[in-house]
Amino acid sequence: MGFPHQPHPKETVVLSQYFGDPDARTYKGWVKRGGYEALRNALATAPAAVVEQVKESGLRGRGGAGFPTGLKWSFMPKAKTRPHYVCVNADESEPGTFKDREIMRWTPHALLEGAAIAAHAIQAEVVVIYIRGEFTEPWAITEKALAEADAAGVFGTIKVYLHRGAGAYICGEETALMNSIEGKRGNPRIKPPFPAVAGLFGMPTTINNVETLAAVPHILNRGAAWYRGLSLSNPQSTGTKLFSVCGHVQRPGNYEVTLGFPLKDLLYDLCGGPLPGRTLKACIPGGSSVPILTREETEACLLDYEGVVASGSMLGSGGVIVFDDSTDMVYQIMRLARFYAHESCAQCTQCREGTAWTTKILERILAGQGKTEDLDLLLDLSENMTGKTICVLSDSCAAPIVSGIKKFRGEFDAYLAGARSPVPVG
Amino acid sequence: MAEGVITLTIDGVPVSVPPGTLVIEAAKQAGVLVPHYCYHPGLEVAGVCRMCLVEIEKAPKLQIACATTVTEGMVVKTQTVQAKDARQGVLEFLLINHPLDCPICDQAGECELQDFVFQEGRAATRYGEFAKRFNPVEDFGPDILYVPNRCILCTRCVRFMEDLAREPVLNVSERGDRAFVGIHPDARLDHPWAGNVVDLCPVGSLLSKDFLHKARAWELDKTPSICTGCSQGCNISLDTREEVVVRVRPRSNLEVNQYFICDHGRMHYPWMNRGDRIEAPLVKHNGELRATDWEEAFDRVVTILRGAAGGGKAVAIVSPGASSEALALVKRLLSGFDWKGAFQVVMGDEAPLPGVPNLALRAERVPNAKGAERLGYTRDYAAALAAAATASVVFVLDDPDCGVQTAGALIYAGTVLPAESTCRNADVVLPIANVAEEEGTFVNRDGREQRYFPAKPAPGMAQPAAWVFGELVAAMGLAEAQR
Ligand SMILES: Cc1cc2nc3c(=O)[nH]c(=O)nc-3n(C[C@H](O)[C@H](O)[C@H](O)COP(=O)(O)O)c2cc1C
Numbered sequence: 032m033g034f035p036h037q038p039h040p041k042e043t044v045v046l047s048q049y050f051g052d053p054d055a056r057t058y059k060g061w062v063k064r065g066g067y068e069a070l071r072n073a074l075a076t077a078p079a080a081v082v083e084q085v086k087e088s089g090l091r092g093r094g095g096a097g098f099p100t101g102l103k104w105s106f107m108p109k110a111k112t113r114p115h116y117v118c119v120n121a122d123e124s125e126p127g128t129f130k131d132r133e134i135m136r137w138t139p140h141a142l143l144e145g146a147a148i149a150a151h152a153i154q155a156e157v158v159v160i161y162i163r164g165e166f167t168e169p170w171a172i173t174e175k176a177l178a179e180a181d182a183a184g185v186f187g188t189i190k191v192y193l194h195r196g197a198g199a200y201i202c203g204e205e206t207a208l209m210n211s212i213e214g215k216r217g218n219p220r221i222k223p224p225f226p227a228v229a230g231l232f233g234m235p236t237t238i239n240n241v242e243t244l245a246a247v248p249h250i251l252n253r254g255a256a257w258y259r260g261l262s263l264s265n266p267q268s269t270g271t272k273l274f275s276v277c278g279h280v281q282r283p284g285n286y287e288v289t290l291g292f293p294l295k296d297l298l299y300d301l302c303g304g305p306l307p308g309r310t311l312k313a314c315i316p317g318g319s320s321v322p323i324l325t326r327e328e329t330e331a332c333l334l335d336y337e338g339v340v341a342s343g344s345m346l347g348s349g350g351v352i353v354f355d356d357s358t359d360m361v362y363q364i365m366r367l368a369r370f371y372a373h374e375s376c377a378q379c380t381q382c383r384e385g386t387a388w389t390t391k392i393l394e395r396i397l398a399g400q401g402k403t404e405d406l407d408l409l410l411d412l413s414e415n416m417t418g419k420t421i422c423v424l425s426d427s428c429a430a431p432i433v434s435g436i437k438k439f440r441g442e443f444d445a446y447l448a449g450a451r452s453p454v455p456v457g
Numbered sequence: 458m459a460e461g462v463i464t465l466t467i468d469g470v471p472v473s474v475p476p477g478t479l480v481i482e483a484a485k486q487a488g489v490l491v492p493h494y495c496y497h498p499g500l501e502v503a504g505v506c507r508m509c510l511v512e513i514e515k516a517p518k519l520q521i522a523c524a525t526t527v528t529e530g531m532v533v534k535t536q537t538v539q540a541k542d543a544r545q546g547v548l549e550f551l552l553i554n555h556p557l558d559c560p561i562c563d564q565a566g567e568c569e570l571q572d573f574v575f576q577e578g579r580a581a582t583r584y585g586e587f588a589k590r591f592n593p594v595e596d597f598g599p600d601i602l603y604v605p606n607r608c609i610l611c612t613r614c615v616r617f618m619e620d621l622a623r624e625p626v627l628n629v630s631e632r633g634d635r636a637f638v639g640i641h642p643d644a645r646l647d648h649p650w651a652g653n654v655v656d657l658c659p660v661g662s663l664l665s666k667d668f669l670h671k672a673r674a675w676e677l678d679k680t681p682s683i684c685t686g687c688s689q690g691c692n693i694s695l696d697t698r699e700e701v702v703v704r705v706r707p708r709s710n711l712e713v714n715q716y717f718i719c720d721h722g723r724m725h726y727p728w729m730n731r732g733d734r735i736e737a738p739l740v741k742h743n744g745e746l747r748a749t750d751w752e753e754a755f756d757r758v759v760t761i762l763r764g765a766a767g768g769g770k771a772v773a774i775v776s777p778g779a780s781s782e783a784l785a786l787v788k789r790l791l792s793g794f795d796w797k798g799a800f801q802v803v804m805g806d807e808a809p810l811p812g813v814p815n816l817a818l819r820a821e822r823v824p825n826a827k828g829a830e831r832l833g834y835t836r837d838y839a840a841a842l843a844a845a846a847t848a849s850v851v852f853v854l855d856d857p858d859c860g861v862q863t864a865g866a867l868i869y870a871g872t873v874l875p876a877e878s879t880c881r882n883a884d885v886v887l888p889i890a891n892v893a894e895e896e897g898t899f900v901n902r903d904g905r906e907q908r909y910f911p912a913k914p915a916p917g918m919a920q921p922a923a924w925v926f927g928e929l930v931a932a933m934g935l936a937e938a939q940r
């Protein structure tokens with residue numbers, strides 16, 4: 032990935048080529064590296080043709096859902112009767128995910144260029160970049176890059192705004208993000224209507240993740256066929272993806288690999304494997320919201336949208352959280368549940384009450400006061416929290432609980448049987 | 458498939474509804490009440506409580522009936538195991554932090570949480586020994602208390618204040634299970650229509666101070682009535698307990714007041730329970746009013762009218778809160794006279810509910826001015842009072858403070874007779890029922906004729922004014938003559 036360590040030979044360096052190179056942050060430095068070439072070409076191409084290229088590339092959303100980007104763009108009304116908006120989702124708050132931050136820190140112009148191309152493709156006059164509130168450094172760098180780009184006139188009549196989040200995970204959900212920009216409480220909206228029909232300020236809107244948009248200039252520069260060719264396993268998953276690896280590995284960090292890359296190689300080769308004397312126990316491959324994989328599942332998993340699903344989880348945001356044999360899975364699952372209980376927007380009953388209740392049960396189990404029926408209760412509550420709410424925050428809380436109990440039941444049972452000494456949770 | 462109509466089945470019952478109808482509304486036509494909390498037909502859809510989950514054939518997962526519009530051939534099932542389990546789950550989640558203090562809660566008996574838990578909830582809790590969330594009771598406004606512990610965060614109150622009152626002083630504060638309904642620190646819930654949040658609250662979280670601990674819901678009798686607070690004619694229910702009006706609530710009428718009433722109307726009832734009522738007919742003997750029976754009172758009135766009839770002048774000073782029936786009969790009773798009828802309108806400030814077209818607390822604070830005008834009564838009150846001085850007969854209908862003076866005969870029909878009222882000079886006093894004690898019709902400012910019904914008996918011998926004047930019209934032989 033280039034920063035903080037040299038790219039590993041097995042990486043496919045596209046997005047992360049200039050990570051660690053401060054000169055690439057500047058407008059001049061970016062242009063010197065071929066920047067804004069793709070935008071210039073795009074502006075000379077009909078919007079529909081740009082959408083077509085992105086469709087052909089097979090690029091899918093890197094924000095978590097993996098929705099085909101070109102298809103999403105094509106949902107925008109062709110006949111323009113109202114203003115169109117592009118929203119850039121730079122709220123990156125999913126635990127274990129820190130790739131968008133690196134894109135903004137090192138190659139802010141890649142994001143700006145991608146956003147400008149998207150604006151042209153969907154005929155938007157306004158781009159709003161919603162940056163996570165805690166991202167002070169990415170904010171400052173992106174702000175500076177935007178000022179430079181504006182001064183150089185790269186956006187023409189397109190207006191680009193930076194909007195700073197105020198520290199809510201839920202504001203990464205696309206419609207909550209739009210409410211937040213509008214000055215409202217960051218609550219997800221009921222869908223339909225989808226953003227392409229009624230998004231920001233009720234106008235047709237396309238929202239994309241930072242990494243999704245940063246890939247677009249490369250696709251236009253090198254061609255859809257090249258991008259589509261970047262696929263090691265399933266042809267439905269194309270291109271490169273940044274994986275943020277954290278937890279029990281020797282070299283945590285961001286790694287860029289072609290989709291379909293074996294998770295085992297990512298962890299053992301690129302990240303240097305477990306810490307000395309330790310062995311891999313479990314892994315969450317797609318940010319905290321997806322089911323946990325066992326060691327066996329992890330080592331057999333191919334990192335693309337279909338591969339991770341086949342292994343029993345989801346690719347999600349590409350935040351890879353690694354646990355070695357020293358890990359107390361019950362404790363880790365409690366910490367995840369606690370995060371969701373803290374971040375639930377409180378709209379939907381199941382999420383508001385369920386995230387808090389499941390957290391309390393997990394805390395009780397850890398404190399050695401669990402009841403034999405607690406695991407069934409957790410599974411039943413998780414069932415009630417899945418597929419029934421406006422957004423998937425509630426499902427995200429249930430996913431690690433259900434998979435955790437299924438795959439690491441012995442650890443829960445040890446607490447319940449009093450065979451494990453209680454952990455103070457405060 | 459008929460034009461402009463969508464046909465679907467709900468629990469096996471086919472229904473046809475206009476396009477755009479929500480499944481929850483279509484279900485009502487099939488006789489199916491889908492359990493719900495955040496949905497209210499008078500408010501914007503929120504879709505947050507997730508109580509109305511139903512199964513819709515071909516949909517990949519359960520859908521909320523309150524935000525799903527009907528499509529042709531849709532098959533909706535509300536009673537499948539999945540749907541019932543999902544709703545039972547919601548009820549369980551709502552109850553874990555709900556205090557179950559129903560025995561001291563005003564909402565008990567008309568609580569949607571109680572009702573649906575009884576209908577499809579679990580028999581026992583699985584929340585165990587965890588402590589429930591606790592927040593102290595808050596004073597939200599002149600008549601409103603907020604009990605956060607009972608709140609299920611359906612946001613009906615928040616949406617009412619934001620979208621209909623357009624005074625967004627309420628919000629959902631905090632996140633997760635710490636959330637509660639918050640009020641702007643510098644604001645009070647004192648909008649002229651704020652009281653509706655108490656009715657909208659599906660549980661006992663928003664309470665009326667006026668009604669606090671006054672009655673249990675199941676002790677109340679409800680009578681359809683019309684608000685007498687202004688000329689809007691809002692449809693209301695008079696809630697009585699042991700023949701005392703204890704509460705006024707809106708009754709839905711989409712053409713007049715939708716689901717709402719203003720606070721002025723809501724509080725416009727204590728006088729209905731006045732104890733200082735005239736309970737028997739009074740007739741003047743040797744300059745003094747004496748209680749008597751209806752027969753003698755009627756005889757006296759007939760004697761007065763017969764003696765004065767034929768070219769004499771008559772004046773009727775009437776209350777614009779009297780029923781159109783009573784006003785019509787007074788007019789008929791005076792048909793042999795050169796008569797003049799007038800009423801006085803009390804005025805106040807107009808206070809609209811901005812989110813609902815043509816709904817306001819009207820400046821005219823009387824319910825039947827339009828009805829009186831239609832019958833030929835005028836607003837020329839001063840002229841009528843002046844004419845009364847020389848008229849041979851003056852009728853006053855429930856306007857004891859009019860200050861009337863006359864050289865002729867004075868007949869007063871009313872509910873009360875204050876010590877300083879000039880109506881104490883009357884030759885005959887006829888005790889009548891008030892609006893809560895009779896059946897009648899008002900005509901609202903838009904010309905809509907609306908009936909109201911008796912909620913409690915009139916005191917003593919008092920009778921509805923329409924009955925009193927009907928008897929007199931008959932005694933005068935005018936009933937046939939007019940046909
Ligand atoms: C609770 C929640 C949090 C989310 N947070 C983020 C986020 O921080 N960043 C992001 O790009 N997408 C996030 N998403 C996904 C977005 O809703 C949306 O799918 C994404 O921005 C679409 O962009 P893409 O198609 O380019 O991936 C979140 C979704 C949910 C339900």
Ligand code: FES
Pocket residue numbers: 492493494495496503504505506507508509510521522523524
């Ligand atoms: S009534 Fe449908 S979600 Fe609340």
